[in-house]
Amino acid sequence: MNTLLLLLACTGLALAGPGAVLEAQQAVGQTANVDVSVTRGKPDHLASGWIYGIPDNFPNQIPRSWYTDVGFRWGKGGGAQLGAVGQRGWVVSLNDYKGRFASTLANYKTCRALGADFHIYVHDLWGTDHAGGEGGKWPGDNNDFSDYDRFVKQLMADVAANMDPAHVTWDIWNEPDIQPYFWVRSAQQWVNLYVRTHKMIRANRALDAMKISGPAIGFAPGPNNAYWTTWLPQAVGNNTIPDYYTLHLLGGPGDINYDPEYTNVSLARLLKTYGAPQRQVFINEYAAAAEMVPSGYVWWISRLERYDTPGMLANWLSGTQLHDLFGGLLTKRSNPADYAATDYAPAGGYPVYKYYGTNMTGLRVNTTGSADRWLDVYSTVGSDKVRILAGVRVHTGTYAVTVRGLSAVGYASGSVDVTAYSFDGTSTTAIAGNPTSRGKTSYSIANDTITITVRQTEAHTAWAYEFDVKKH
Template identity: 40%
Template structure:
């Protein structure tokens, strides 16, 4: 006989001590010994909340009530303006860091609500629910790359100091891959340090050929078709001290990028 898992509190607010509903729920759960299998909430906010701040808030609430840490299920993440390649790469990185399950928020309405895969697909007439001939948009290509290309072992990363740029990295099949994006509407330049390269079978200094993939959008951010990322080719970079520091240029609030380079093992 299979068991049914439960989740809670499944609230639109993030866990912190300013969230009276969340703290009251945690107290009730402790008192009644009704601990769920998953802690669930939404990460859809324009106030700057993130997985980092929410996780810290959750841990503090659990500690106060002597509750165990369970699987985290973010049953809706990203506001509509963040559902672009840059924002999707950012949220993938955030969720992976905390082993969190995540379901992309669906901000569409009417017949589109159950038609366009939460703004990942489009068609010649996206307003006509009866039309077919679906095609992927630019945001879809980020998830495709993440699911099909970023196989192997996850590598530790950290969010930028301002909390607006993040990266997810894997090593497998002789390649290291780094998917990067910002939380829209962020723009600017960040320095990404690839450290401890000897752990990947590379020398502590030398030259490294890095391939760049660009994940653009079409003329219409959500409704234009995009066949795949753009290959920007290889550039050789010199490094020393077991670390390669590369600049990351976010010149708009939409585009995501990925780097790939060969490893020794």
């Protein structure tokens, strides 16, 4: 929830001619590729998770099918923005911590009932939104961690007593570089907190199965990011490397610094520089507010799937909506701000995630995004059809998707009949319909390949393309 990185959302509806002939001058930099002859294992819906977005009761008021249809995998909570007496976090009182833990536990129970894993927002249980700014109470002030140690011990005991640690990840502290929202002290004081917490957790044998994540820095890894270069050598030196390296990629459309294609390289260089081991990367907040439309969602799904990277959607809502609406994938027919209302409806992104979680079966196949980084694709080969999701990252232009290796799915020559669908949602509040059929087009095969043109004249719409798998 990086409030400093809100970007102006684009507007409009994308129109494209799915059966158009590829222009002779189509730029190579605007072409994405799918190779249906090279498989990459079964779909695990790596992008199907979000932070908060789950009502604070169990069983909660959102019907189970809304979760299962999108292949829900990950959830995260910690009681952020709860402001009533008894819900303001440890920084106010033990009783206020208990109120936030009750919210956290309810979200955990929902996740586990659906087979999803749960990540804890520990800074929210502390209560950074009630910490009082510069005059407030922060862990390690005056080099005194005694109150924070009591907090960690209380939370460890509550996790051990109420949760299955094997399905829990402890996120040590969120976005210490996003000040004054989540931290108002020095980078070194935060590193001291991190090292101390990691050692306390690993000394607790009841939590041996629980994963630790970090550093959850808001800005991308690189040699000029003082938070990364302060944290990483000390994490190595103290043997406190997390189980997951957590990144937040919230820069918005066109920002190369917040593209996994870039951050995978920049993080690898940092790890090498400081002699740090490889770990699973988890993008536990992805997509800027401007990307919360179908084209942005598909671009992120495609990126995360290609790099085998789990991810959770960021959540740009606030108040009670933060604890509802799947981070903007859902809305309500009456009033989305009415927390008690149960007339849920799909917002612009939900049909995308439903198609991703329900329709894309079989095996994943190799893909590459366009060289200009705007278009990306995700594809599966099922027993019945080849399915391709294509999304231009909230951008316009003429693009192409080449589909290679067609002989592997039964097309030796001739043509392929491709049906195109558009996802036409425009926002996180307006109700969205099912994907719209844009008709069937016959594409001639050349060199085991067909090429589909996408004319993205508006920014929001994403695309799905389907064609039959021929039986051998």
